[in-house]
Amino acid sequence: MANEIYGNLKGIRNSVIEELKTFYDIRLEGGQLLTSELALRMADVTDFINREVSVYVARNGQVLAVSVGNDQSVELPPVEGRRGASRLSGVRCVHTHPNGNPLLSGVDISALKNNRFDAMIAVGVTSPDISQSQMSFGMITGIDDNEQYQVECYGPLTLQEAEGVFFPNLAAMVERILDKQTGSASLAQGTERAIIVGMEYGAPNSSGWTAEDSLEELKQLADTAGAEVVARFLQKRPKPDPAFFIGRGKVQELALYVQQENVDLCIFDDELSPAQQRNIEQSMGVRVLDRTALILDIFAQRAHTNEGKLQVELAQLQYTLPRIMGKGLALSRLGGGIGTRGPGETKLEVDRRRIRDRIAYIKECIGKVKSVRTLHRAGRAKASVPTVSLVGYTNAGKSTLLNTLTNSDIYAQDQLFATLDPTTRQLDLPNKQQAILTDTVGFIQRLPHQLVAAFQSTLEEVVQSDVLLHVIDVSHELYKEQAAAVYQVLDELGAKDKTIITVYNKIDKLPPDSGLAERLSKEENSICISAKARYNLDGLLALIAENLKLKAVEESFLVPYSDSAAVGRLHDAGTVLEQEYLAEGTLLKVLLDAEQVQQFAKYLAADAKA
Ligand SMILES: Nc1nc2c(ncn2[C@@H]2O[C@H](COP(=O)(O)OP(=O)(O)OP(=O)(O)O)[C@@H](O)[C@H]2O)c(=O)[nH]1
Numbered sequence: 001m002a003n004e005i006y007g008n009l010k011g012i013r014n015s016v017i018e019e020l021k022t023f024y025d026i027r028l029e030g031g032q033l034l035t036s037e038l039a040l041r042m043a044d045v046t047d048f049i050n051r052e053v054s055v056y057v058a059r060n061g062q063v064l065a066v067s068v069g070n071d072q073s074v075e076l077p078p079v080e081g082r083r084g085a086s087r088l089s090g091v092r093c094v095h096t097h098p099n100g101n102p103l104l105s106g107v108d109i110s111a112l113k114n115n116r117f118d119a120m121i122a123v124g125v126t127s128p129d130i131s132q133s134q135m136s137f138g139m140i141t142g143i144d145d146n147e148q149y150q151v152e153c154y155g156p157l158t159l160q161e162a163e164g165v166f167f168p169n170l171a172a173m174v175e176r177i178l179d180k181q182t183g184s185a186s187l188a189q190g191t192e193r194a195i196i197v198g199m200e201y202g203a204p205n206s207s208g209w210t211a212e213d214s215l216e217e218l219k220q221l222a223d224t225a226g227a228e229v230v231a232r233f234l235q236k237r238p239k240p241d242p243a244f245f246i247g248r249g250k251v252q253e254l255a256l257y258v259q260q261e262n263v264d265l266c267i268f269d270d271e272l273s274p275a276q277q278r279n280i281e282q283s284m285g286v287r288v289l290d291r292t293a294l295i296l297d298i299f300a301q302r303a304h305t306n307e308g309k310l311q312v313e314l315a316q317l318q319y320t321l322p323r324i325m326g327k328g329l330a331l332s333r334l335g336g337g338i339g340t341r342g343p344g345e346t347k348l349e350v351d352r353r354r355i356r357d358r359i360a361y362i363k364e365c366i367g368k369v370k371s372v373r374t375l376h377r378a379g380r381a382k383a384s385v386p387t388v389s390l391v392g393y394t395n396a397g398k399s400t401l402l403n404t405l406t407n408s409d410i411y412a413q414d415q416l417f418a419t420l421d422p423t424t425r426q427l428d429l430p431n432k433q434q435a436i437l438t439d440t441v442g443f444i445q446r447l448p449h450q451l452v453a454a455f456q457s458t459l460e461e462v463v464q465s466d467v468l469l470h471v472i473d474v475s476h477e478l479y480k481e482q483a484a485a486v487y488q489v490l491d492e493l494g495a496k497d498k499t500i501i502t503v504y505n506k507i508d509k510l511p512p513d514s515g516l517a518e519r520l521s522k523e524e525n526s527i528c529i530s531a532k533a534r535y536n537l538d539g540l541l542a543l544i545a546e547n548l549k550l551k552a553v554e555e556s557f558l559v560p561y562s563d564s565a566a567v568g569r570l571h572d573a574g575t576v577l578e579q580e581y582l583a584e585g586t587l588l589k590v591l592l593d594a595e596q597v598q599q600f601a602k603y604l605a606a607d608a609k610a
């Protein structure tokens with residue numbers, strides 16, 4: 001029932017019950033943890049009946065239930081969209097202590113843990129002057145080694161100080177910590193209701209992406225992350241607002257929408273500054289992500305290998321560090337009234353140091369993995385097996401192509417960022433030559449630079465390979481823009497000048513009379529294929545072989561039997577195609593890097609064999 005009063009009501013006057021019912025009309029606006037008004041009205045009743053009064057408040061500030069006495073039988077109406085181990089319940093419990101003690105009791109703390117309340121707030125009612133009442137609150141702030149919730153308590157604070165505590169930031173921060181600790185990415189479970197927001201500003205850009213295209217892609221990213229996009233907003237402005245990015249009026253409009261439609265999450269298409277993100281969060285009272293954070297979130301869900309996880313965590317920490325400092329404002333305000341340096345402040349410094357330590361540690365781990373990889377690569381280079389890497393926009397069909405070319409079965413899906421960890425397979429080329437084919441993470445426009453940096457060691461594989469296959473989904477209307485975005489990332493990686501074969505994929509999806517395929521296949525070093533329909537794969541293999549040959553040369557060497565160690569070295573250096581034992585020595589036909597020929601120059605036997 002909408003305004004039922006729970007608990008033991010025996011002996012309580014009707015007028016008091018009527019007063020309690022009016023608590024349902026109170027709304028905590030603007031993200032405040034508690035208002036003096038609510039606290040004082042609760043204290044007033046408590047003082048009168050000498051029993052505890054509890055009020056349960058949702059994130060949007062609405063009062064969900066009111067109860068009397070300290071029994072725990074309140075049945076809370078379910079709160080939408082807040083489930084999963086790493087999620088708080090979305091409800092906070094405000095209650096009074098008739099004995100005047102403003103601190104949380106052991107019972108309070110277990111109720112906090114058992115119900116996963118957003119917060120447990122106690123108001124110690126000081127009679128007769130209830131305006132002198134103080135409060136404190138506890139929040140779940142982590143999970144310890146025994147998988148028990150850890151709780152931290154703050155206070156006591158005066159009611160005025162309590163009004164200054166901005167709650168949504170605290171709750172969002174705690175949920176992020178819990179996400180980390182339970183190893184679940186923040187969007188992984190439950191479906192969060194999200195709105196997406198884009199802005200068109202400045203001169204129309206030359207890249208060809210409209211703000212709407214980009215927003216459509218953001219929606220796909222949100223889908224991939226597991227959020228449900230319930231609305232999209234696009235604003236045109238001459239330039240971004242320094243404090244809120246979008247216009248302040250727009251922020252108001254969104255805040256209203258978010259409250260009415262029970263939205264959990266607001267995702268911006270552009271990168272927000274830490275201050276903008278904080279300001280918007282404060283005005284809207286929901287979590288705010290930007291494109292970068294969303295992509296990082298997807299990567300966190302997808303990373304499987306140890307290295308991949310480390311790289312994503314590194315990128316996330318680097319993204320979080322400046323933002324935690326921003327968040328500190330909310331926390332340090334807590335400490336404001338208590339001493340010169342409040343508990344929030346010190347804790348924050350500890351957090352920052354922990355993050356820095358962790359960043360240093362992860363960098364070290366990645367460095368170690370990297371040196372092992374460099375060794376492997378050196379081994380391969382010595383064996384002179386040519387390497388070919390697949391690059392391209394996300395969802396272009398890279399993994400599908402690797403599967404068809406190498407009869408493999410790696411994960412390929414119609415979703416963004418299906419592949420995160422590099423996969424390597426042996427590729428047989430028509431001239432009996434072999435190569436190593438590597439599939440990698442897809443690129444996207446405005447790929448977060450933290451990610452590019454974190455994945456540098458993985459992507460080095462790309463930079464080092466002999467030939468790149470740039471896979472392009474020609475059936476996508478923005479394929480040209482996508483290709484340009486890929487070139488930009490390649491440029492960032494220093495791989496723009498490598499030998500690149502342009503592979504126009506998904507040709508089967510083009511209407512037969514479009515003429516596009518004919519036009520594209522005339523371009524230099526390019527080919528039209530369908531990885532899925534297995535169309536023109538032989539042509540592609542031949543083209544790869546041809547490109548590799550440009551780098552490798554076929555030479556004949558005659559090694560005298562007295563120098564037979566050189567035969568072994570030639571086997572190591574290249575691919576031996578033929579070997580014959582003549583009277584003068586061993587004749588070998590070897591495919592090897594042009595640069596390596598010099599090392600064996602004295603054995604060159606250009607005319608030894610017809
Ligand atoms: N019609 C058609 N669909 C294709 C073709 N190649 C790939 N696909 C589909 O495109 C989707 C994406 O393929 P993936 O191979 O996962 O793409 P990817 O480039 O590896 O993508 P990420 O790993 O997410 O960056 C899948 O649904 C494939 O079945 C093709 O030649 N024709």
Ligand SMILES: [Mg+2]
Pocket residue numbers: 398399400411412418419439440
């Ligand atoms: Mg893939």
